[in-house]
Amino acid sequence: YRMNIAFLGLGNMGVAMATNLLKAGHQLTVYNRTASKADPLKELGATVAATPAEAVKDAGIIFSMVTDDAALQELCTGPDGLLQALPQGAVHASCSTVAPDTNRRLAEAHTRQGAHLVATPVFGKPDAAAAAKLWLIMAGDDEAKQKLRPVLEVLGQGTAQDFGTDPGAANLVKLCGNFMLGAAIEAMAEAFTLAQKSGLDRQQVYEFFTGTLFNLPIYQSYGKLVAERHYQPIGAAPAIIRKDLRLVLDEARTYTVPMPFANIIFDNLSTTVAKKEDVDWAGFAERVAENAGL
Amino acid sequence: YRMNIAFLGLGNMGVAMATNLLKAGHQLTVYNRTASKADPLKELGATVAATPAEAVKDAGIIFSMVTDDAALQELCTGPDGLLQALPQGAVHASCSTVAPDTNRRLAEAHTRQGAHLVATPVFGKPDAAAAAKLWLIMAGDDEAKQKLRPVLEVLGQGTAQDFGTDPGAANLVKLCGNFMLGAAIEAMAEAFTLAQKSGLDRQQVYEFFTGTLFNLPIYQSYGKLVAERHYQPIGAAPAIIRKDLRLVLDEARTYTVPMPFANIIFDNLSTTVAKKEDVDWAGFAERVAENAGL
Known part of the structure; x- marks a missing residue:
């Protein structure tokens, strides 16, 4: 039809x-x-x-x-x-x-x-x-x-x-998904940065994890950007996903849910937007490297 | 042979x-x-x-x-x-x-x-x-x-x-892995708790994500415990993995790497150990539900 x-x-x-x-x-x-x-x-x-x-x-x-x-x-x-x-x-x-x-x-x-x-x-x-x-x-x-x-x-x-039947419910699920993607990116950023500063090869650590425990397209694709610290090409701009994380935190306030991970991701996205970096949103991972003096 | x-x-x-x-x-x-x-x-x-x-x-x-x-x-x-x-x-x-x-x-x-x-x-x-x-x-x-x-x-x-050739390098990678697992658990706990408090079915949100974006055994197995808020059977006790996260933070201090996610996971594991809960280590996810009044 x-x-x-x-x-x-x-x-x-x-x-x-x-x-x-x-x-x-x-x-x-x-x-x-x-x-x-x-x-x-x-x-x-x-x-x-x-x-x-x-x-x-x-x-x-x-x-x-x-x-x-x-x-x-x-x-x-x-x-x-x-x-x-x-x-x-x-x-x-x-x-x-x-x-x-x-x-x-x-x-x-x-x-x-x-x-x-x-x-x-x-x-x-x-x-x-x-x-x-x-x-x-x-x-x-x-x-x-x-x-x-x-x-x-x-x-x-x-x-x-x-x-x-509540149309808002689907949007809340979508926001949860973008938050969980952000959490995966921040987690990789912290792990890869610690590994690198302790003398390991950032790329090898990325390859090991995304070939085993975290053998999943989202870890592989975002993790590549985080491992290389080169956040191109731009799938979604930081400002777009920062808006999503702001909506997550708005909902968290409405329903009185402390979300410490969401706050951290939001703040790192805010810095990335404030610095006007021309990167994919996963570029907020750079804040972790930066904060560790890399 | x-x-x-x-x-x-x-x-x-x-x-x-x-x-x-x-x-x-x-x-x-x-x-x-x-x-x-x-x-x-x-x-x-x-x-x-x-x-x-x-x-x-x-x-x-x-x-x-x-x-x-x-x-x-x-x-x-x-x-x-x-x-x-x-x-x-x-x-x-x-x-x-x-x-x-x-x-x-x-x-x-x-x-x-x-x-x-x-x-x-x-x-x-x-x-x-x-x-x-x-x-x-x-x-x-x-x-x-x-x-x-x-x-x-x-x-x-x-x-x-x-x-x-540095034996310590393999242990550091192992610690990074346990940290990243903890981050996945905390992220699910925050997302599922927000979803539940906004009126969604916690179990349905779990099933959707672990069948799609997060279609990965670690999300499926730990996520089941988080979705059900029933942290059994015990794969590893909270005290064991709290020790691992303490080692992560020890390394982070040695190499001067701020790791905000690791601090949050460690604190939630500490509460779980302090309360002497007889649960799998993923039971630290209960802190998120608790802090949201569930």
């Missing part, structure tokens, strides 16, 4: 996901604030819309994948925002990493228009998105999730895990 | 490793401070010695696997210690998790007797030891390592990674 799908937000992740929807045979209308980002999708057959409202007006399913809460808010409620033109019964898969409350509030606004927002965060880098190897999770209205499920299948591996 | 091997220290790890050496056809003499622990090995054909010195007097290769630095020191230099009876050319595979300097000092004492100590820490729980699935690393004299290599092959998976 073939659906009318709108895709809003064509960063590295969005373009890769939209391309897979096109390849699966769906009719795609795309929108991006910087219009030129839509060019490669246009060549593949996508229609380019000038505004979010125009993009969604005939869509049964809408995807959005933008940088932060403000961008998602603007996309939905701004001038020419999608809420103005939302078709009855449309399902909006909100993929951005945002505060749980942002998706909760926007979900209510969708419901008032006879449509649905399902929080659909994704795990994986742009290369995983391109290879349709994302892990997806979702939370929101049950019928809307059912409608979304077959479309999500062309984007990821396995089926999307269902975290219930 | 068949060698005369002595195995000293018959805790859960030692018994499993010694059993695999016996199964491989080696002639085994065993010693343990509490003699009854040797009974199952005696049934399998091992000779039981009354003292460390007696155990090693005809051995070409000696294994030791004891709880801490003091126990290893006693085994080597105590009354009837193995250094008194060390055969010329013998190689002592020192498997215990001890301070790098302890193995360095003992290695010198071995050299003075015309023998060698090779630091040979192992990664894996008793069930991995029984299944000959340990990961082994080694550091020490090059010829001694060569002599040890074929014997180590029946204990682990892959070949033992060689971390050079």
Whole structure:
């Protein structure tokens, strides 16, 4: 089957996901604030819309994948925002990493228009998105999730895990995931730095652990950057993930949960952003080396 | 081929490793401070010695696997210690998790007797030891390592990674590994606790992550204890791994490396030990739940 799908937000992740929807045979209308980002999708057959409202007006399913809460808010409620033109019964898969409350509030606004927002965060880098190897999770209205499920299948591996009817729940899980990735990076940074300062070869320690106990793609890929102390290429900028860690700490304050690891990662990300380093977010690992005088 | 091997220290790890050496056809003499622990090995054909010195007097290769630095020191230099009876050319595979300097000092004492100590820490729980699935690393004299290599092959998976001629280097890598495991446990504890307090199902969050991004045995096995908040069975007691984290922090002070994650893990282990909780060491994760009022 073939659906009318709108895709809003064509960063590295969005373009890769939209391309897979096109390849699966769906009719795609795309929108991006910087219009030129839509060019490669246009060549593949996508229609380019000038505004979010125009993009969604005939869509049964809408995807959005933008940088932060403000961008998602603007996309939905701004001038020419999608809420103005939302078709009855449309399902909006909100993929951005945002505060749980942002998706909760926007979900209510969708419901008032006879449509649905399902929080659909994704795990994986742009290369995983391109290879349709994302892990997806979702939370929101049950019928809307059912409608979304077959479309999500062309984007990821396995089926999307269902975290219930509260859209915020899926975002909280996503935030937990980014926090745990940060913890793995900080742990490697501390271990590799101690090893190096005691006279060991940082690279050999990295290779040993990621070939045995920590034989896992996330340790291998982030660990390589940490081992080499060369944080390129940039998968996600430090400011982006610092925003995620800030959201983690916001939730931790809301629910009164002390999270000492999250504070440390956040502070190291803050320094990396403050220093305007042009690195992948794993570059916060450099703070550990720096603090040890390396 | 068949060698005369002595195995000293018959805790859960030692018994499993010694059993695999016996199964491989080696002639085994065993010693343990509490003699009854040797009974199952005696049934399998091992000779039981009354003292460390007696155990090693005809051995070409000696294994030791004891709880801490003091126990290893006693085994080597105590009354009837193995250094008194060390055969010329013998190689002592020192498997215990001890301070790098302890193995360095003992290695010198071995050299003075015309023998060698090779630091040979192992990664894996008793069930991995029984299944000959340990990961082994080694550091020490090059010829001694060569002599040890074929014997180590029946204990682990892959070949033992060689971390050079400084015996302390292998212990430092082992300490880094236990620290990184602790970091994974603390990270899960913080994430699962936040998820639970925000209304999510702790078990579902555990299952999602350990089936996707963190699809790795160490996350699955320790994460199960953290998700269930039931820290049984006991693989290693909190006091044992607290000792390891203390050694990590000792090294961090020696080499002037700030390790904020290691401090947090150490403090949580300290509380767990102070409360005399009869749990696996991952039970320090309970501090995170407790501090959040769960």
